[in-house]
Amino acid sequence: MHGALVTGLAGADQVTGLDELLVTTRAVRRRLDLTRPVDVELVRECLRVALQAPNGANGQRWRWLVVTEPGLRRDIGQVYRRAFENRYPPAVQANGATARQLAGARYLAENLARVPVLVIPCLELSGPRLPDGNQAGVWGSLLPAVWSYMLAARARGLGTVWTTVHLDAEADVARLLGLPATVHQGALIPTAHTLGDTFAPAPRHELDTVLHLNGWHDKPPAEKRNPAMPTMSAHPPAAAPGPGTTAVGDWLARFVDGWRAGDPRAIGALFTPDATYYRGPFEPRRRGTREIVDHWTEVVSKWPAPEVRLGAPLVQGERASVEFWCVVRDPATGTPRTTAGSLVLRFAPDGRCARWHEYFSLRPDGAALEPAPDWLG
Numbered sequence: 233m234h235g236a237l238v239t240g241l242a243g244a245d246q247v248t249g250l251d252e253l254l255v256t257t258r259a260v261r262r263r264l265d266l267t268r269p270v271d272v273e274l275v276r277e278c279l280r281v282a283l284q285a286p287n288g289a290n291g292q293r294w295r296w297l298v299v300t301e302p303g304l305r306r307d308i309g310q311v312y313r314r315a316f317e318n319r320y321p322p323a324v325q326a327n328g329a330t331a332r333q334l335a336g337a338r339y340l341a342e343n344l345a346r347v348p349v350l351v352i353p354c355l356e357l358s359g360p361r362l363p364d365g366n367q368a369g370v371w372g373s374l375l376p377a378v379w380s381y382m383l384a385a386r387a388r389g390l391g392t393v394w395t396t397v398h399l400d401a402e403a404d405v406a407r408l409l410g411l412p413a414t415v416h417q418g419a420l421i422p423t424a425h426t427l428g429d430t431f432a433p434a435p436r437h438e439l440d441t442v443l444h445l446n447g448w449h450d451k452p453p454a455e456k457r458n459p460a461m462p463t464m465s466a467h468p469p470a471a472a473p474g475p476g477t478t479a480v481g482d483w484l485a486r487f488v489d490g491w492r493a494g495d496p497r498a499i500g501a502l503f504t505p506d507a508t509y510y511r512g513p514f515e516p517r518r519r520g521t522r523e524i525v526d527h528w529t530e531v532v533s534k535w536p537a538p539e540v541r542l543g544a545p546l547v548q549g550e551r552a553s554v555e556f557w558c559v560v561r562d563p564a565t566g567t568p569r570t571t572a573g574s575l576v577l578r579f580a581p582d583g584r585c586a587r588w589h590e591y592f593s594l595r596p597d598g599a600a601l602e603p604a605p606d607w608l609g
């Protein structure tokens with residue numbers, strides 16, 4: 233479709249062509265052609281289009297790092313993969329569309345070095361520190377241009393995907409690229425020819441679930457604002473559900489990391505300072521970071537190195553629920569213990585957990601059991 237997009241179209245046809253470009257520029261991971269080289273001139277063409285994007289006071293502080301050299305791609309690929317595995321260890325499992333997206337993202341993390349071109353858009357600021365507070369004005373001078381680049385690439389038969397997971401190790405990438413401290417990375421856009429050229433619009437929530445006409449008071453009901461993603465769609469979902477699910481998956485991954493690392497303070501930092509924490513409906517309530525850290529100090533010493541499996545979280549507004557299956561071993565005797573249950577969590581606006589309700593069953597006979605095949609479904 234890319235050949236027909238802009239040229240030769242007029243009026244309504246042009247709008248249709250442009251809309252099609254906008255709604256079919258998808259996150260391409262598995263369909264990046266890792267074997268076909270990309271002419272850098274094509275990337276330069278896309279970047280020339282991107283440079284027409286709006287930016288604050290037309291200051292044009294964007295800087296575009298284009299990486300084609302295999303050794304450098306390998307090194308950046310290693311940083312990316314490490315950051316990805318830290319954030320989404322294999323213990324984080326999912327189902328349905330989330331599982332497909334996670335598997336695609338994992339595939340990308342494992343193959344980033346093989347993607348022929350990595351584009352790293354940056355902003356050069358006057359100092360090494362990003363401003364406190366709302367940074368929309370800063371990043372707004374880069375991110376529209378990044379999207380323009382991706383659209384221009386799609387129009388030329390190239391596939392891209394917006395990635396940011398490497399920013400967890402931003403300094404490592406900066407070192408590899410020789411970036412000065414004043415240059416801040418905004419994203420990393422793997423770019424390659426695509427395998428095939430048919431891309432469909434993705435599942436998104438209906439407009440009326442997020443639209444406020446003439447003020448917030450016109451807000452849609454809460455259940456409409458964060459609806460579950462539809463399971464059926466005219467176009468099978470190519471990738472992820474809503475960002476809420478991703479954020480909760482991320483939180484859970486960090487929680488499991490903290491336990492596996494034996495780091496109760498890292499776990500405590502995932503909760504709001506006044507969070508309430510119930511290990512079970514009839515257990516005493518713990519409240520606040522100190523009591524949660526104390527509890528986890530005991531857990532990590534009694535039950536180190538857990539094997540944790542999680543189902544796909546169900547997210548509705550600020551609440552989330554997830555099933556878990558967990559095998560731990562007594563560090564002295566090696567005797568295993570299997571527990572399974574579910575968590576019902578409430579999240580604060582800053583992404584930390586404000587309320588933890590846990591329901592769990594303990595297998596009493598000291599066995600290490602695998603979940604039934606449909607258990608975490």
Ligand SMILES: Cc1cc2nc3c(=O)[nH]c(=O)nc-3n(C[C@H](O)[C@H](O)[C@H](O)COP(=O)(O)O)c2cc1C
Nearest residue numbers: 257258259337340394395396397398434470471472
């Ligand atoms: C700010 C941002 C950060 C993202 N980070 C990553 C990432 O680190 N790795 C990845 O594989 N995809 C990443 N994505 C891609 C999203 O998962 C993708 O845009 C989303 O699932 C929608 O895909 P779709 O447009 O094909 O439906 C990111 C997207 C955005 C906008």
